[in-house]
Amino acid sequence: MKRELIKYFKSLGIEVKTTTKARGHQGFFRQNRIDISKNVKDERIIPTLLHEFAHYIHAKIEPNMPKTGGGVNILFNLSPVHPFTCSALQNELLHVTRFVDENSHLHKLYEHREQIKAKIKVQENIVKTAYPDFMRSKKFKDFDKYIKKSKAKYLLRYDRVKFVSPFLRRVEIFSVDKLEQDFPDMPAHFCAYIRMKSLQKKQARNSRRINYYNKYYSKPSELFARFVEGLYIDGARVRALAPNTTQRFFELLEAGYYFELKNVLEMLQQNEIIANS
Numbered sequence: 001m002k003r004e005l006i007k008y009f010k011s012l013g014i015e016v017k018t019t020t021k022a023r024g025h026q027g028f029f030r031q032n033r034i035d036i037s038k039n040v041k042d043e044r045i046i047p048t049l050l051h052e053f054a055h056y057i058h059a060k061i062e063p064n065m066p067k068t069g070g071g072v073n074i075l076f077n078l079s080p081v082h083p084f085t086c087s088a089l090q091n092e093l094l095h096v097t098r099f100v101d102e103n104s105h106l107h108k109l110y111e112h113r114e115q116i117k118a119k120i121k122v123q124e125n126i127v128k129t130a131y132p133d134f135m136r137s138k139k140f141k142d143f144d145k146y147i148k149k150s151k152a153k154y155l156l157r158y159d160r161v162k163f164v165s166p167f168l169r170r171v172e173i174f175s176v177d178k179l180e181q182d183f184p185d186m187p188a189h190f191c192a193y194i195r196m197k198s199l200q201k202k203q204a205r206n207s208r209r210i211n212y213y214n215k216y217y218s219k220p221s222e223l224f225a226r227f228v229e230g231l232y233i234d235g236a237r238v239r240a241l242a243p244n245t246t247q248r249f250f251e252l253l254e255a256g257y258y259f260e261l262k263n264v265l266e267m268l269q270q271n272e273i274i275a276n277s
Contacts, residue, residue, distance in 0.1 A: 001271045002045045008267065009034065009049070012260060014056060018045075029055035030066065047229045050264070054228035057261045058221055069219035076248045077257060084244050092242035093223035099241060100230040104217045109210050116206060120199045126192035136196075143193050152183050155194050159201075228261070232268060 006016050015033040027048040028035040034052040036045060059065050062074050072078070072086040072093070097104050127134050134140065147153045154161045155176050163172040174182045176198045179191040216222060227245065230238040239246045253262050 001268070002049065004267060004271075005046065005049050005053075005264065008260075008264065009053060009056075014053075027052040029053075029059075032056070046268075047232055050232050050268075051225045051229045053264060054225040054261070055221060057258050058224055060259055061257070065221050070221040070224070072220045072223070075220055075224050076245070077252055078248075084248055089242075089245045089248070090218075090220070090223065092245045093220075093227055094218065095241040096230045096238055096245075097217055097223055097226045099237060100226045100233060101217070104213075106210060106213055109206060109213070113203070113206050113210070116199055116203045120196055120203065123192040123196035123199065127189045127196065130187065130189040136200075140193060143190055146190060150183065150186075152179070152186065152194065155179070156197050159198055231265070 006018070009016050013032060016036070017033070018036045019038045020035045021037055021039070023035070026037050026040050026044060029052040034049070034056070036048055036052070040048055055065075058070055058075065062068075062070050072090050076084070076089055078084060078086060078089075124134070124136065127140075131140075131142070147156070151161070151163065151172075151174060155174060159176045161174050163174075164170070165172075176195055179186065179194060180188075183191070227238065227242070227249070249258075252258060253265070256262065
């Protein structure tokens with residue numbers, strides 16, 4: 001079936017590539033071109049083709065979609081007085097996305113966040129053995145005074161630093177992971193404070209990634225593509241998760257609002273009928 005889909009896509013003037021890395025994704029759509037990664041498993045090729053074709057259809061409905069991410073109101077042709085609201089449909093679409101794409105749950109990132117949080121607490125408790133009133137939100141004056149003339153101060157910005165002396169070219173490498181070895185005279189609570197600051201930087205990076213992916217998965221363009229993908233994977237489940245969205249989608253599909261997407265879904269339905277006959 002994938003060959004028939006690709007042939008049909010090409011008949012519409014879409015360039016289809018199946019031997020690229022697809023910019024690090026399973027698939028990628030841009031300017032009438034669909035790339036499918038050569039690493040995609042066979043069972044994922046048709047859903048990925050559908051996902052990228054949904055982007056193609058969306059771009060026809062909303063030409064500035066690649067820049068804006070699109071709008072649910074335009075995708076589902078909602079007027080201000082329509083009984084279905086953007087927020088209601090978007091909420092249903094998020095449920096579909098979480099069903100279709102396990103990665104959208106961000107389990108690893110949230111687990112990593114909790115792990116970092118626990119490690120920060122461990123280092124904070126070490127600091128508090130010497131400074132019971134220590135607070136992360138306030139300046140640590142004793143530490144600032146101690147660290148001022150030490151090369152360890154650079155480890156507050158970087159986890160690993162390298163110094164090369166100007167004449168003898170003597171190399172020194174310091175790391176957060178071996179503070180006690182690099183700075184044997186430094187008190188344990190100050191080592192803990194440097195490690196805590198390092199962990200806080202990791203926490204900030206992790207939070208930025210969580211925010212990035214939550215925004216990505218919430219974009220109407222991605223919600224719509226995963227909705228179309230979900231109809232192929234398990235149409236009954238998608239109808240149960242998104243009854244209003246599904247109803248509106250098929251109303252517009254029959255009316256020709258989604259252009260050639262109707263033909264593609266009919267091709268897949270016909271193929272399933274033949275396969276099960």
